[in-house]
Every structure is written in C-alpha cells, then in structure tokens.
Amino acid sequence: MFGSRGYHAAAMDEIAERAGVSKPVLYQHFPGKLDLYRALVQGAADDMVRTVRAAIRSTTDNKARVQATIQAYFDVVSSRDGAMRLVFETDTRATPEVAGVVDRATSDCIDAVTEAVTTDAGLEPERARLLAVGLVGLSTTSARYWLDAGLQPPREDAITLMSQLAWRGIGGFPRQD
Template sequence: MSPTAPGTRVQRMPRAQRRAQLLDAALDVFVSKGYHSAAMEDIADEAGVSKPVLYQHFPGKLDLYLALLDAQCDHLEALVLEALESSNEHEERVYATVRAFFAFVADEGGAFRLIYESDLTNEPQVRHRIDALEAQLGDAIAQRIMQDTTLPRELAEMLGLAMAGAAQVMARTWLAHGTAFSQEVAAQAAGHLAWRGIGSFPINRMGGDPEPGSHPSK
C-alpha cells in the first residue's frame, strides 16, 4: 500500500518528533522552491502528512518559515560560539570561527539560504531575526577581539561584524565556485585571510578588556 494512501499518511508520533519532521520537510521545500513558490500542501506532501496535521503545528506558512529560520539562526550562532571557545590560542580561534561558517554553508540541507539568500528578507519579522543574528555574531566575535587585542570597543565591534560578514561571503563563494578546492582547504585559506588582518593588531597580554578609549599601539 502506498505510504500516502488514506489511513497510512498520518501516523501518531510524539509532538516534538512530528514538529522536527515537519521542519525538515519545510527546509527541503523552501530551499528548492523559495518561500513564495512553496505551498503548505507541498510541505505536507514532503512530510507525508495531511494538511490538517501540518496546520496543527503551524498556523500558516510564515509561522512555519519563521520557526525554521529561528532554528537555523540558533544553529549558526551555536557553531560560532563553540568555535570562539574552542581554543586558548587567539589565532586558532580565528581559524575555527571561519571554519564554523564554512561548515554551516556546506550543510547538505542548504539551510544557509534561509538566512543569506532568502526571497523573504523584506518581511519585517524575517529581517528582524536576520539582523539580530548578525548583531549577535558580530558582538560575540568583538568580545573575543577585545579580550585578545588592545583594540577599543568601537573598532572591535566593527571588526566583529566585518569578520562575520566576510566569512559567510567567502563560504558561499566557495560553495558556488570552488568545487576544485575541498572545504578544508578553502576554509583554511579564508581563515588565513582573516588572521592576517586581525592578527596584525597588538595582543592584549593582560587577557582582559582594554581601557575605554584606548587605541592600538603603532
């Protein structure tokens, strides 16, 4: 009997497990079709459930998209935070942070497209979540820069945002055009570029926050 036949499509499973299944199906559909071309029926079919089951968990398509976007933003943030705590060495943390962006972009599900290539970025709720993620990533990197260097807060914050932005652009560029290079090689090259910039600033030997208004020595 076909798995989509009446009486076999909807199987009872724990609510959290069903929700995860629906989010996985939604990711496939949104990535392949884009938000505007995707339909709730497409997602229900991909998940092998009826539309009423899908609506029990998500009242509408935007609610489903936002839930998926939140999950992927949290995932990327977790990867970056883990990288920033992965070593006691300033240089290795820079490379690890860049590798985190490459790992996220290289994920087979294409989840990065929801954040960096979405066709819904003009939707206020989507824009707000993406802007918040960029600010969180930039701030996390800036905090590490301030601990590791003598840079003042304002410059560290700018560099944190710049590093996060550059890392995701380099990762996406590699994915689109860099098939001749492995992920490891490409991430290493991108990390070297980032370290050549950040590593040129004097190290904060005390390991604490620089004094407000202080400036790097020449």
C-alpha cells in the same frame, strides 16, 4: 522545500506531504506558511550562532580561533539539510519578521567576535565591533561564494585561504594578557 524552491514557490500541500503529515496537522502547529518559514529560519539562525560561539570558545590560541570560526561558517553554509540557505538566501528578506531573525543572528555572531577581539586585543568596544563586522562579513560572504561556486577550491583549501587572509589582518592586533 523552502531551501530548494524558495518561500514563494513552496506550497503548504507539498510541504505537508514531504513532512509526512496532513495539511491540517501542519496548520495546527503553524497558522500560516510565513509562521512555518520563520520558525525554520529561527532554528537555522540559532544553530549558526551556536556554531560560531562554539568555534570562538574552542581555543584560546587566536590564530586557531580565527580558523575555527571561519570553518564554522563553511560548516554552516554546507550543512546537508540546506537550512542555512534559508538564513543566507531567503527570498522573503524584505519580510520584517524574517529579516529580524536574520539580522539578530548576524548581530549575535558579531557580538561574539566583538567580545573576543575586545578581550584579546584590548581594543575599545566600537573599534573591536568594526573589526568583528569585517570578520563576520568576510566569513559569510566567502563561505556563501564557495558554496555557489560549486565547492571550489576544495573545502579545506578555501578555509585555509580565508583564515590566512583574516589572520594577516587581525593578527596585527597583539593579544593583551
């Protein structure tokens, strides 16, 4: 309900009905709509961080790692359950509780990329972090645009295009073994 209608338009009655529970049962688990929403955003944000970290750990070949990480963002935004729309397109972003969850997830992804760049390129942490911010921004923005543009170009083409763009930049920092 939140993913398709947004926070403000979704009613607890409808949410309970769609979940197959009574409204009192829903309120037993979540004191209010914002608590439920925050829990859903937290779950989606945690999934995003896990997916990105797994992609980074999936290989030691940095070109393949860039592609795997960008693919992770495309996987995340195109998840069938629509949970990632809660992270990327929330209409309660101004709510400190939700903004904090989203900001922490983004920061955790940046931290994971920073660690890989610091280790592999031998850059000092502040330079590696700036590169990581750029790579995460490229990945999230392009994946969201692709989703909003009706999944065009085809998924694999979009991932290849963005991976080539990112690799041409980050590939200029040779691996330090």
